[in-house]
Amino acid sequence: MHTTTEPLLRVSGLSARIGDFPLVRDVGFEVHRGRTLAVVGESGSGKSITAAAVMGILPPQITAEGSVFFDGTELLGEPAKRRRARGGAEIGYVFQEPMSALHPLLRIGTQMIRPLRHHLGLGRREARDRALELLEQVGLGRERKVLDAYVHELSGGMRQRVMIAMAISCRPRLLLADEPTTALDPTVQQQILGLLVRLREELDLALVLISHDLGLVARHSDEVLVMYDGRVVEQGPTAQVVDRPEHPYTRALIDAAPRLGRRPDRLPTIDGAVLEQTRAMAGGAR
Numbered sequence: 001m002h003t004t005t006e007p008l009l010r011v012s013g014l015s016a017r018i019g020d021f022p023l024v025r026d027v028g029f030e031v032h033r034g035r036t037l038a039v040v041g042e043s044g045s046g047k048s049i050t051a052a053a054v055m056g057i058l059p060p061q062i063t064a065e066g067s068v069f070f071d072g073t074e075l076l077g078e079p080a081k082r083r084r085a086r087g088g089a090e091i092g093y094v095f096q097e098p099m100s101a102l103h104p105l106l107r108i109g110t111q112m113i114r115p116l117r118h119h120l121g122l123g124r125r126e127a128r129d130r131a132l133e134l135l136e137q138v139g140l141g142r143e144r145k146v147l148d149a150y151v152h153e154l155s156g157g158m159r160q161r162v163m164i165a166m167a168i169s170c171r172p173r174l175l176l177a178d179e180p181t182t183a184l185d186p187t188v189q190q191q192i193l194g195l196l197v198r199l200r201e202e203l204d205l206a207l208v209l210i211s212h213d214l215g216l217v218a219r220h221s222d223e224v225l226v227m228y229d230g231r232v233v234e235q236g237p238t239a240q241v242v243d244r245p246e247h248p249y250t251r252a253l254i255d256a257a258p259r260l261g262r263r264p265d266r267l268p269t270i271d272g273a274v275l276e277q278t279r280a281m282a283g284g285a286r
């Protein structure tokens with residue numbers, strides 16, 4: 001692993017809104033190559049909107065302000081065509097639900113080979129070889145039968161491995177994984193997170209793991225960013241945030257995470273008082 005002094009991605013003052021209604025406010029963080037940042041928070045806290053702003057795939061009704069500085073280039077405000085080309089090639093994205101991200105009527109091979117030809121300009125045969133190599137890299141073996149399969153013929157874990165293979169296929173420098181294991185059972189969840197971290201090391205990627213489950217992603221990340229109500233309420237090295245959380249919302253997330261093995265006698269869920277306190281600290285009700 002190498003960590004350069006310059007972060008690969010530096011997000012600062014990022015806000016997103018629909019009309020006057022704020023969805024994400026003043027979000028900032030950095031990720032270096034070879035490092036993993038976990039972005040955690042409950043449903044609706046703004047994790048996916050933040051990721052979509054970085055990827056340049058926000059729906060047209062949502063406007064973003066601030067800065068998304070990636071490898072020496074400001075991405076916010078870049079022409080849509082350039083952004084689309086970058087997303088998928090320089091920045092890989094793993095979606096929560098491969099069943100909806102993969103086409104049900106096209107063979108896996110067809111879906112893997114297209115971007116390889118389009119982004120990397122490979123010939124048909126080269127692209128097929130590269131697809132097999134990618135399957136091997138994500139632990140599916142050099143299996144032609146996976147290329148020939150349709151998505152419904154694969155298990156949940158295999159589908160997510162295919163999604164990851166596609167996300168790394170054009171050799172991105174940054175990989176964003178948005179709830180990559182939510183649809184999977186606990187053993188497979190750990191395997192997929194282990195795979196992402198292994199690939200981060202092998203390919204010297206910067207990895208952003210987005211999850212509602214701090215307990216799940218804590219041991220796979222170097223830094224943690226905690227979001228609530230569209231804002232960052234706490235961020236820092238994972239060990240520091242987990243061992244000495246400063247914000248009551250982070251503390252509640254930790255207490256609600258059995259995997260972190262802390263205070264099983266405490267509340268299993270986040271209670272209303274903590275949410276109210278968090279909302280007040282985050283800048284009050286909208």
Ligand SMILES: Nc1ncnc2c1ncn2[C@@H]1O[C@H](COP(=O)(O)OP(=O)(O)OP(=O)(O)O)[C@@H](O)[C@H]1O
Nearest residue numbers: 018023041042043044045046047048049050059212
């Ligand atoms: N396409 C959209 N149009 C309008 N509002 C949206 C859209 N997508 C998200 N939002 C709103 O933006 C806020 C942040 O949502 P976001 O999806 O980023 O949260 P999240 O933390 O990723 O939660 P989840 O894990 O459930 O996706 C929420 O209030 C949500 O309702």
